[in-house]
Amino acid sequence: MSELAAMSLTQRYTVSFGTIVYKEVSRFMRIWLQTILPPAITMALYFVIFGHLIGPRIGQMHGFSYMQYIAPGLIMMSVITNAYANVVSSLFGAKFQRHIEEILVAPIPEILILLGFVTGGVVRGVLVGLVVTATALCFTELHVNSWGITLAVVVLTATLFSLAGLINALYAKKFDDISIVPTFILTPLTYLGGVFYSIDMLPAFWQKLSLGNPILYMVNAFRYGMLGVSDISIGVAFTVIGLFCVVLFLFSLQLLRSGVGLRT
């Protein structure tokens, strides 16, 4: 106690935050065969089937081979899925096993709990993104149009979906509840978010409808960062992603502060 009393609040909070992140990263690294490796295998299959077998029949898109065109979308798809899955499974698992109480009884402000879990999700999302990028490089050449935009989109998207996963986990009461959103909302939105096609190819009605899909903005912003082509204005894309991040962050913080799903 005396050692803790001698430390400043900032020092203590830095250690607390670091410990949550460490615990989160250790968790998914401990089970890397379930968390890091599968996206690489899945994406390799996508590249073989869509890139090598079907791609040549489709031809070029926006001046790039089909394989090069879908690569940013596939990388982004992995980032989204893994950032979401990390936080939703980790937090719900902690609730289920009740070891979330280790954090709740400790003197940690809710905002640090939120940032700790989200950072864990972002780290996994980015790590999987790197693994999938390495996989993509085995099949095609990749160029980076703007490192700044590419990295910013990856981090913001991973943050957004980590926040979404956290909200899902807070509301979830049983394991079914953490698979409903990924299965029925996240996967359809991702597949319809321009990963495999340009919305220019769609009829006008579907083009307009697609604009309501937030994942379209992320995939296109990332594609712009890598290839320099996008169906959406990069400014609009960043505004949409940023707004979603802010809204979900404030909502998550409010849920944590009011104890939804954690305190009775």
Added chain:
Amino acid sequence: MKALELKGLGKTYATGRVALGGIDLSVEDGDFFALLGPNGAGKSTTIGIITSLVRKSTGTVKVYGVDIDEDFEAAKAQLGVVPQEFNFSMFESVLEIVLNQAGFYGLPRRQALVHAEECLRQVELWDNRHERSRTLSGGMKRRLMIARALVHQPRLLILDEPTAGVDIEVRRLMWDFLSELNRRGTTVILTTHYLEEAERLCRNIAIIDHGQIVENTTMKELLAKLRAETFVLDLKTPLQAAPSHPGFPLTLVDSTTLEAVVERGHPLNELFAFLGSQGIEVLSMRNKSNRLEELFMNLVTDHNRDGKAHV
């Protein structure tokens, strides 16, 4: 100084169930305090509110003078909690669990390692530090929770039935450990179903039932309120029927075991003189049940009957 002060603490769940009906309770610094009550009495709810796992409906909670509504982080920094159920990750090692807990409290890794070693050695788990927690026995898991609760050196340790489900050897080891901890200055609040445990360890006691404190006194005073004790006598020769005595109700349990209810202040010599006069030889004698258990049952039964505490 008061380690813990509860005033008008109440909890009504969304279902309308009143778990705590506005209790007042205070625990002095350095005390070893027992909080007893039957299942569903409100013990765990009280602990849950103090540790922030349950949101209170009314009242105030102060930990070493710090109001949890004003500075919950400062209040929580002084607390260590050992919950009733295992609540650590089954996939982490013993050392990881303790180190992470120190980290959550803000203790840097290097210092945390020193404290973790000290705590794990105290509960005899240092040799098991690299084992996954799921491989530990029930008693080891209980001791791990105690080590985890102590790693940040709290001033107030709250234990919610810490010896539930552990064998008598481990329980006695834990009793010695907790006594020593208290002797070195840590305030301890204990809830338990083993009343013998409370009688042996605690100096002060509160009994809670249906969300109300029905008794709050020193252990000595409480035990002094006992009306009668039941003794079990093992006889040398078998009896056909229990002898009758107006001062001591006697019951024959089996042919060589007799139970005698003795009022407080009534000399036992009289009982033995009577048995001697009947030609009954007593080989040995013991208390039928824990004294505190009898008192506890009286209090809770009386409280349920007419809403007042009697002894």
